[in-house]
Amino acid sequence: MEKKELVKVKNLKVVFESRFDRREILRGVDFSLNTNETVGLVGVNGSGKSTFAMTLMGLLPKNAKIVSGSISIDGMDMLVKSVKRGPYDRKSDDALINKGIEKLRGRFITMVTQEAASYLDPLLNVGYQIFESVLFHDEDRLIKRIESRDALNNDILSKYVKLLTAKDYNGADKFLDENFNIYVKEQILSIIRRDDLTDEDKKNLILALGRTRLNSFQRFIISNRSLASKIPGFSRILKRLLYEEGYRLAGEILGLMGLDTSILRMFPNQLSGGMLQAVMVASAIINNPRVIIMDEPASSLDPIAQYRLFNLLNKIKKNFDLSLILIAHDITLLSRFADRIVVIEDGAIVEAGDASDIINNPSNEYTKNLVRSVIKI
Numbered sequence: 324m325e326k327k328e329l330v331k332v333k334n335l336k337v338v339f340e341s342r343f344d345r346r347e348i349l350r351g352v353d354f355s356l357n358t359n360e361t362v363g364l365v366g367v368n369g370s371g372k373s374t375f376a377m378t379l380m381g382l383l384p385k386n387a388k389i390v391s392g393s394i395s396i397d398g399m400d401m402l403v404k405s406v407k408r409g410p411y412d413r414k415s416d417d418a419l420i421n422k423g424i425e426k427l428r429g430r431f432i433t434m435v436t437q438e439a440a441s442y443l444d445p446l447l448n449v450g451y452q453i454f455e456s457v458l459f460h461d462e463d464r465l466i467k468r469i470e471s472r473d474a475l476n477n478d479i480l481s482k483y484v485k486l487l488t489a490k491d492y493n494g495a496d497k498f499l500d501e502n503f504n505i506y507v508k509e510q511i512l513s514i515i516r517r518d519d520l521t522d523e524d525k526k527n528l529i530l531a532l533g534r535t536r537l538n539s540f541q542r543f544i545i546s547n548r549s550l551a552s553k554i555p556g557f558s559r560i561l562k563r564l565l566y567e568e569g570y571r572l573a574g575e576i577l578g579l580m581g582l583d584t585s586i587l588r589m590f591p592n593q594l595s596g597g598m599l600q601a602v603m604v605a606s607a608i609i610n611n612p613r614v615i616i617m618d619e620p621a622s623s624l625d626p627i628a629q630y631r632l633f634n635l636l637n638k639i640k641k642n643f644d645l646s647l648i649l650i651a652h653d654i655t656l657l658s659r660f661a662d663r664i665v666v667i668e669d670g671a672i673v674e675a676g677d678a679s680d681i682i683n684n685p686s687n688e689y690t691k692n693l694v695r696s697v698i699k700i
């Protein structure tokens with residue numbers, strides 16, 4: 324796939340203002356992330372890592388202000404000049420706001436923080452919490468998945484499986500593109516791309532897609548949704564179909580992540596902290612983001628859990644066509660996963676480059692200290 328700059332930040336300046344002072348937290352940050360790349364952002368506590376992530380995501384607190392610079396994501400400029408709407412509007416005319424992100428947040432680019440797992444609802448099973456956002460914001464996707472599976476032509480499906488059996492993978496790819504819509508394609512790919520299944524299992528699962536037909540009553544309800552949602556008994560059937568599809572989709576994501584799908588029906592208290600983080604990642608990935616920012620705040624630092632999570636993210640990168648921004652204090656940890664490392668000190672980038680170069684030959688004094696401090700421990 325061609326390399327493309329997904330995130331490009333130039334000379335970004337952000338200040339925090341209070342009634343008494345004004346502190347420059349990001350002092351002209353340059354940053355970039357390419358397709359399928361993992362970039363590690365490293366710096367000590369308070370160096371501005373989270374502020375940078377929040378600026379990208381358009382989630383800065385009210386007292387923070389983007390003073391200058393540019394952010395482009397997927398080639399589009401994100402920042403616009405803020406305009407005061409009235410005498411009580413606290414915005415000042417010289418500030419920039421990250422308006423562009425509103426359409427991309429949670430979809431093109433998303434963020435998972437370590438404490439996010441603590442916001443999981445203890446009363447809801449994790450499967451539901453993985454597909455919840457799809458249910459509320461993209462119900463149509465669930466419907467289309469159900470409908471297009473229902474309409475699958477078994478002959479075409481077995482032709483596709485024959486190509487796989489003949490190991491004609493180019494032919495199979497072409498056939499996949501030409502004969503299936505995106506909703507079926509995502510279901511087929513979620514089988515093909517799994518490493519834990521044998522070829523035989525994969526073929527059987529693909530053929531099984533053509534055997535999950537709706538009955539005529541369910542079909543009626545699906546195609547007359549607005550009517551069905553007004554009739555109590557009907558709306559319950561519709562809801563059940565949507566939920567089942569949600570669990571199915573969540574299971575596909577977990578399978579692709581190499582995780583056990585039996586956790587779908589478990590509750591958060593039944594899972595380890597590391598698994599809960601993986602669940603958070605799954606709930607982010609379900610919306611097909613291209614970029615994930617993983618911010619590890621100092622307070623919840625558990626080196627082993629962090630290692631596992633970074634490892635998982637890096638492993639699934641290819642399956643989900645992701646690019647990653649990993650944020651941490653530990654530069655040696657980051658260097659194991661990142662292609663490039665960007666070092667931030669006191670709101671400014673002091674060093675950036677190839678991960679192994681930086682770790683073996685840090686040129687900056689601050690970076691040298693980061694490397695030394697970690698190795699000593």
Ligand SMILES: Nc1ncnc2c1ncn2[C@@H]1O[C@H](COP(=O)(O)OP(=O)(O)OP(=O)(O)O)[C@@H](O)[C@H]1O
Nearest residue numbers: 339348367368369370371372373374375384620621
């Ligand atoms: N809401 C806020 N209001 C005022 N100052 C803030 C606010 N949030 C952060 N800061 C300040 O901005 C600076 C950078 O903080 P930030 O959280 O971005 O650092 P960090 O690199 O993520 O640190 P950590 O490694 O501890 O997570 C700090 O000096 C912090 O005190």
Ligand SMILES: [Mg+2]
Nearest residue numbers: 372373620621
């Ligand atoms: Mg932070």
